[in-house]
Amino acid sequence: MLASWLCFANPQITDANLQPGHTMCIFSLPILSVGDTRIFARFSGKGTQFLVYQMTYESENENAMILPIPVRQPAEEKSVRFINLEDYEGFFDTLNVGFPIKPRIQLGCGEFSLSASKDSLSVVEVGSYVASFVPTMEDFDRLDERFVLPKEVWNQLPQYADYGFAVFQLKDGNRKPHPMAFEFETRDESELFFPTVHIHDGEVHEKEFFQHLLYMQHAGFDSRVGGYVNADIKDVATGVIRSDSVAGEFCDIDRAEGVLKNDLLLHRKIVMGEYENVDFTIPAIGHPTEKSFNWRRIQWMWPWVAVAGCIAWFFARRSRLKRKQ
Structure with missing residues (x-):
């Protein structure tokens, strides 16, 4: 689905170069392939950020997805609240509905078809997942060793020294699990955070091939955007595509x-x-949930206001001239 849609967005993109395996993210064990990665982010307006993550993957063994997050310090296990979206497996499919594709001529492709305690970390059943929040990098030794990355890998990622980590245990096989979702106490409400760093075979490369759709909600964006144009057209004020x-x-x-x-x-x-x-961040301006007046919504009226002003000036001037006579 993602491959076919992206073909529309860019005629040079084909299904052949969108095969799973390009995108690896952060897993505790080797993974055969990953694809169709979609992430949603929203600030609550109460010092937290919602994050939803879904992808398809193939793994020969039970594995774990590790999502670093910029949690507010000092972090505790209660700094994250896991959310069960088992009953909304098609979460991202419905988000996509808000971006209808308007036909064009010559598309060029086919149809779109941190804690001091050393007790074990608490685990939470979240739908088909078993999830844990690791407050600091030092707390990984409280987690099942199968789902822990070697310290040599983390040494390559010094930016995560004061991060927390949401860990979701994954079953083996070729799967498309329901979305992983949680709410965390964020340290920075000036930009929405998307965990996108890739690790391949224990190595962190300077550049990687990305195949992601990043979704977000923020009232500050709504207060600045113009009208909807098409499924791949960015708004000039926000730099992202509006629904x-x-x-x-x-x-x-x-x-x-x-x-x-x-x-x-x-x-x-x-x-x-x-x-x-690197992890992607999207700068956010304004209140996250309360919209302000959007002047661009009345932009279409400006030419008519100018014309009306000219007409009013003309008649006022003529009236003054008549009085002088």
């Missing part, structure tokens, strides 16, 4: 368990190709 309507029009808000805000638009960024191997 054609608010989330409540096309998403199941009840099944989203508070992750989505019904009266806000969705925005997304297509990350396709070779990029610096």
Whole structure:
């Protein structure tokens, strides 16, 4: 699905170069392939950030997905709240509905088809996952050793020295599990955080091939965007693509368990190709949940206001001239 859609967004992108295996993210054990990565982020307005993550993968063994997060320090196990989206497996599919594709001529491709305690970390059953929050890098020794990366790997990622880590245990096989979701106490509400760093066979490379769709909600974006254009057209004010309507029009808000805000638009960024191997962040301006007046919504009226002003000036001037006579 992602491959076919991206073909629309860029006629030079084909299914052949979107095969799973390009995108590896951070797993505790070797992985055969990963693909179709989609991430959603939203600030709650109460000092936390929601994060939802879904991908397809193939693994010969039980594995674990490790998501570093910039949690507020000092971090505790209660700094993260896991959210069960087992009943909303199609979460990202519905987000995609908000970006309808408007036909074009000559598309060029086919259809879109940190804690001092050394006790074991608590685990939480979240739908089909078993999840844990690792407050600091030192706390990994409290986790099942199968789901821990060697310290040599973490030494290559000094930026995570004061991060926390959400760990989701994954079953073996070729799977597309339901979305992983949680809410964490964030240290920085000036930019939305997306965990996207890749690790291949214990090595962190300077650049990597990305195949991600990053979704977000923020009232500050809604307060600045213009109208919807098409599924791949960025808004000039935000640099990301806006949905054609608010989330409540096309998403199941009840099944989203508070992750989505019904009266806000969705925005997304297509990350396709070779990029610096870092976590993506999107700068956010304004209040995360309360919209301010968007002057661009009345931009279409400005020419008419100018014309009306000229006409009013003309008649006022003529009236003054008549009085002088």
